[in-house]
Amino acid sequence: MDSRGWSKSETRCLISSWAEESVQQKLGDSYHNRLIYEDISRKLKENGYSRTWLQCQRKIKHLKHLFRKAKDLKRSEVDRTSCPFYDELERVLGHRPPSCTEDDVLDSKPEGSLFNSTMTAIADAATLSNTTPVETKDEDGDSDGFLPLSSFRLIVPPLQLVSAALWEIVKQGAVMYYGLLEDFVTTVLETVPELLTYTERVQLLMGLRAKVVLDLCRNDDFASPQAIQPHLSRINTYITNQDKEPSSSEIKASMTNFLKLVHTLVDDRCQRDIFYQKTFSTVFGPKYDSALQALMRKFLFNLQKLLPVPNLEQLTGGHVTCRQ
Structure with a gap:
């Protein structure tokens, strides 16, 4: 994460982009606001400031927190020093109830x-x-x-909590956690490979890793060989292992083609723009995500069957009575 502090001019540019009426309308109508903050990030870059969408989102949330605290304390001059952008924020948030912001709606x-x-x-x-x-x-x-x-x-039971968290990652499409998710699933499958067939294992693990790579390629800050290479090395390892598996030519060819695509996206900005505008949503969109969800659901279901949580009757050896 970039630890650089925000300058006053950079913060004002952020607030100006975020405060636009069209942006506020989109934030009010949407639960999933990543794309909106990506647009804000791009506007900052046009003005010479390099910040990721997540940094922009977190900064806005922090500014709103400072504004609410200052407003609650009746806007004294002492309090205003803790919120130096009070006036700019007042123009956007002043008419709203303190609890009525897009972040609060999302969290609910x-x-x-x-x-x-x-x-x-x-x-x-x-x-x-x-x-x-x-x-x-x-x-x-x-x-x-x-x-x-x-x-x-x-x-x-910890297993229930872990399973719920893993399922929510895939269900919400939280690609930022897909690398960790793939590491966890890999570790479990190395111990208990029978939870999924060989083909299902490769499809799930490489499917998760592919989404991580494509997410990196989409962002100018991370679309570099240095950032992407660790992920490509992992995919290359799977390609090498295909030689040891029967009937794996199709899987190997698919992963090889994916590597070629990634190299094109990194090396050719024009082709990258065309890919994300016209191809990405078709090939790696809802159908792709549904396939990942189906594989993850099967993995978690089989894991639950392998390590079932005993009920009260099983724990007590059947000596349980229910009295009204």
Whole structure:
């Protein structure tokens, strides 16, 4: 992640692009705002500032947090110093209730909440704190006053939490996590290869890795041989292994063609633009994502069957009575 601080001129340029009426309309109508922030990122680049869409999104969220805090404290001069862009933000957010922003709407979606909670629970399970918090705080330090799903980490089977998180990654198309997802699935399948057929294993693992590579190629900041090479090396390893497997010529040819495509996207900006405008959504769009979801669903289903969670009756040897 780029750790450079934001200059005042850069921040003003960001706010100006974000505050445009057409942008605000899109943010208000959409739950999935990555493409909108990608447009904002491109506008910044046109003005000489290089920031990724995610950096733009996080900066705006931070600015809104500062604005809300300053507004809650009745806009005193002391408070305004902690929000130097108050006036610019006031013109956009001043007429809205504090809780009515596109980030709040996004966070309220059930699948987003489940994804965030399960990912937090997995992280918490690694440390297993001895205390349970009475009150929780969000990333900006605001108290939300209720216990998150992760507080139940000691009574929810870890496998169920992991499975829920992995499924949400694929369901939401969170490509930024596909590399980690592929690493996890690879580790499990090395131990229990029978969870999927050989062809299904390759399709799932390489399908996830391919989406990561194409996502990198789409972004000028990361569309470089240095950024993409580790992923290509992993794919090359699979191509080499195909020689050891029967009836793998089709799979090998498919991956070889994909590598050629990636090299073209990296080397030829014109071909890259044409590909993402006309071809990407057809070949790597909804049908592709549905196929990945089907494979991931089968993987998780078979993993659940391999490691079933015993019910109460099984745990107690059948000595359970239910009294009204």
